[in-house]
Amino acid sequence: MSSSIPVRRFDTLVIGAGGGGLRAALQLAQADAHVAVVSKVFPTRSHTVAAQGGMNAALANVLPDNWHWHMFDTIKGSDYLADQDAVEYMCRAAPRLVVELEHAGVPFSRLDNGKIYQRPFGGQSQNFGGDQAARTCAAADRTGHAILHSLYQQNIHAKTHFFDEYLALDLIYDDEGTILGAVVMEIETGETMVIEAKATLLATGGAGQIFRTNTNAHINTGDGMGMALRAGIPLQDMEFFQFHPTGIAGKGMLITEGARGEGGYLLNKDGERFMERYAPNAKDLASRDVVSRAIYTEVKEGRGCGPNADHVMLKLDHLGMDVIQKRLPGIRSTIQTFLHIDPASESIPVYPTAHYTMGGIPTNRHGQVVAPLGQTAEETVQGLYAVGECACVSVHGANRLGGNSLLDIVVFGRAAGNHIIDYLKENRYHRPMADDSIDKAMARLSRWGQKGEGESVRQLKDELKKTMEDFCGVFRTDEILAEGVDKVIALEARLQDARLQDHSKVFNTARVEALELENLMDIALATVCSAHARKESRGAHSRIDYPDRDDERWLKHSLFFKEGRKLDYKPVRMKPLTVDSFPPKARVY
Amino acid sequence: MNSIAEDSANIKARLQWRCRRGMLELDLLLLPFVENVYDSLSAEDKHKFHLLLDLQDQELLECLMLQTPPQDNNLNDIISQIRSTV
Known part of the structure; x- marks a missing residue:
């Protein structure tokens, strides 16, 4: 069967065209490697575009800061499950990567003195747990969009070869477990193709779609993680999934903590302000997991709202139109669009929403996929790399801090690109193809023809x-x-x-x-x-x-x-x- | 299926894929519209919908959420129709 499939050969195959994949592809293309990027949607429609918050880097433009404090906050935030070598690498690299993105045209918001503006986010501290730090650089509320577009344009300029609207089906691997590329399918025609590569990088993003209520785009189906599992590679720390307590019930879009920060509070079907029972001091501003579990408990114990008693209400109307319009305009427009109600006069139905996959394909800080395949816990899978939300490097450990995901993708996208450049010098020729592995991928596809x-x-x-x-x-x-x-x-x-x-x-x-x-x-x-x-x-x-x-x-x-x-x-x-x-x-x- | 029906089914299928975007908000605005309303649109409105899909995700979101008006005034009407079917 495999002999009839067309074959294309590249030095490197990148699967996924979000920020992680494109940053790696850029590094490679600029080093004159022959790079293919496969993306199931047009690259600038990747989920990176939805990352509005910003990117952390200890620039110290607003308040005192240094990379070592950033490292401490990230490890503490991870509940000590992050790998400390990878975190040090990321936090040290961050300022350089921000400057590099700015030089490439990402319009970071500025201070009056001309320096890059930095906003404070939760979990950021000065001096190892002291006062609040201000570490997040943002291009208004379109940081992900700006980074993604800049990287895409640079890749076009560097002559990266794009296979747009191709779905990667499975990795191809030989008897020694070396990854040789992937079988892909052109969505428009349904035709399959083998892309042979000396190195393959998975950058397919998270898997929020495993949960009913989630904040992720529909494309976030964890394709790279599935491919890794089927190739015998384990997934690491998958029990760690970040939930946000207030998503719009039944739809998933996030209502930021700012809504409660401005004085909004939660009510059950009896009109009770139930957070007073779960967290008498912090009430509605208790930590995310406490508020999420309280909402779940109210619903489970029959105090949920609506015809199916499956959500609680977030009350904002007492804040008045002026406060809502001035401080929460984005939320008001989201609510008006999707629920056809005005939060200035009605409460909002909310339920915890799945947001970010901390776990993923295990890698080291060079982006090389590592697994306990023989004698040790971290043997490299030859020819395979992974970066971004599909990977677990692990810098987020058990909990990711806001502003660290965009940083993760550009830092490790670049690191993986650099490592692949060296790998290609030592692995100059394509290995013999593994037809049985291709047949396996084709069997998975043809099964759906029954x-x-x-x-x-x-x-x-x-x-x-x-x-x-x-x-x-x-x-x-x-x-x-x-x-x-x-x-x-x-x-x-x-x-x-x-x-x-x-x-x-x-x-x-x-x-x-x-x-x-x-x-x-x-x-x-x-x-x-x-x-x-x-x-x-x-x-x-x-x-x-x-x-x-x-x-x-x-x-x-x-x-x-x-x-x-x-x-x-x-x-x-x-x-x-x-x-x-x-x-x-x-x-x- | 005759070839005209097949072409039309293919156009619809292609359109559904173009409505898979990088943001959940856009998926929820566009996909139901294509499934439930698109077929009943006039040829002119269908054309406008295609023009709208050419916008980048961020720009499209801002238009559909009425945060920024579209550069092409002619798209206001199709934007209202999409919003009214959510």
């Missing part, structure tokens, strides 16, 4: 997302998670019986969604199994039955393998590159 009655992909996807929300969301106990594992395994079995009704080739989006669902199913299973196994609370993983962090038993990374649904663990890299380690301490803000 006709007849069967389970509906859309229905299975909805059930999976609801299951993950109910059994692996913000409220986690042994009982709930065990039930979640069983339910996802049952859904996985039903997926084998799913059939498509549309078998056309041209722009068959139903088939694309089926292939995406296979990725979501594998990732959901990795997430719920890892969450069930981790018997402690750390960062975003919050267990009611194990409310404390347990460094003695659990200061370690989880690794989930698809084969046999096996879990393994490896130590956290506590030793930074040059400075002293930050030992775990209670995380108090």
Whole structure:
């Protein structure tokens, strides 16, 4: 079968055209490597475009700052699960990367003195936990958009070859486990192609679509993570998924903490300001996980609002039109657009929303994928790299700080690009192709050509997302998670019986969604199994039955393998590159 | 399927893929509109919808949320139609 598929050859294949993929591709193309970028949507429609907040770098333009304080905040924020060598590398590199982006045309907002403006974000401190720092550089509220467009234009200039609207199906690997490229499908024609590469980089973003209520674009189906799992590579720390307490119920868009910061508060169906019971002092401004669990509990105990009693209300109308219009104009316009109500006169239905995948494909700080394949916990998978939200390098550990995700993608995109340049010098020729690996990828695709009655992909996807929300969301106990594992395994079995009704080739989006669902199913299973196994609370993983962090038993990374649904663990890299380690301490803000 | 029907189905399928964007807000505004309303639009409005899809995500979002008017005034009407079907 494999002999009939057209083949294209490149030095490097980059899968995913968000900020991480494009930053790596740029580094390579500027070094005259022959680079292909495969993206399932037009590159500037990647999810990086939605990152509005900004990018952290210790420039000290507004308040005193240095990279070492940034490093401390990131490690503390991660609840000490981040690898300290990778964090040091990222925080040291940050100022240089901001300057570089600015020189490339990203219009960062400025201070009156001409320097780059920096805004304070939660979790930022001066002097290792002291006063608030101001570390986030932003191009108004379109930072992700500005970075993505700049990188895309630079790549076009550097002659990166783009395969737009191609879906990557599977990695190709030989008997030694070396990655040789990928099988891809042109969405317009349904035709497949082999892209052979000496090095392949996965930069496919997060997997927010495993949850019903989430803030992610529909494209965030974790395709690279699914490809890695199917190639025998584990996913790391998947139990750590960042939730935001106030998403618009049933839709997922985020209502920023600023709404509660301005005086908004939450109500249950009895009109009770219930946060007073859960957090008597901080009330509605308690930390994200506390507010999220309180909302879940109210709904679960029958005090939810609406016909299905499945959300609570966020009240803002008492703030008055002037405050809302002046301080929360973006929220007002979102609410008016999607709910056709005015928050100045009516309350908003809200529910916790899944936001960011901290876990992912395990890598070292050069972006090389590492796995316990032989003798040690971190052996490199030859020819494979991963960066950004699909990867777990790990700089976010158990909880990511605002402003660190855009930083992550540009720092490690660049680092991976540089490492691949060296790798290409040592690996100058393409290896022999592995036809059986190609056949396997083709079999996965052709399976969707089976006709007849069967389970509906859309229905299975909805059930999976609801299951993950109910059994692996913000409220986690042994009982709930065990039930979640069983339910996802049952859904996985039903997926084998799913059939498509549309078998056309041209722009068959139903088939694309089926292939995406296979990725979501594998990732959901990795997430719920890892969450069930981790018997402690750390960062975003919050267990009611194990409310404390347990460094003695659990200061370690989880690794989930698809084969046999096996879990393994490896130590956290506590030793930074040059400075002293930050030992775990209670995380108090 | 005859070839005209096939062409039209292909155009629709292509359009659905073009409505997959980088932001959840855009997915929620555009995809239901294509599925439920697009077919009933006049040829002129269909053309305007295609023009709207040519905008970059950030610009498109700002137009659809009425934060910034579109540079092309002719698109105001299709923007209202999309908003009214959310």
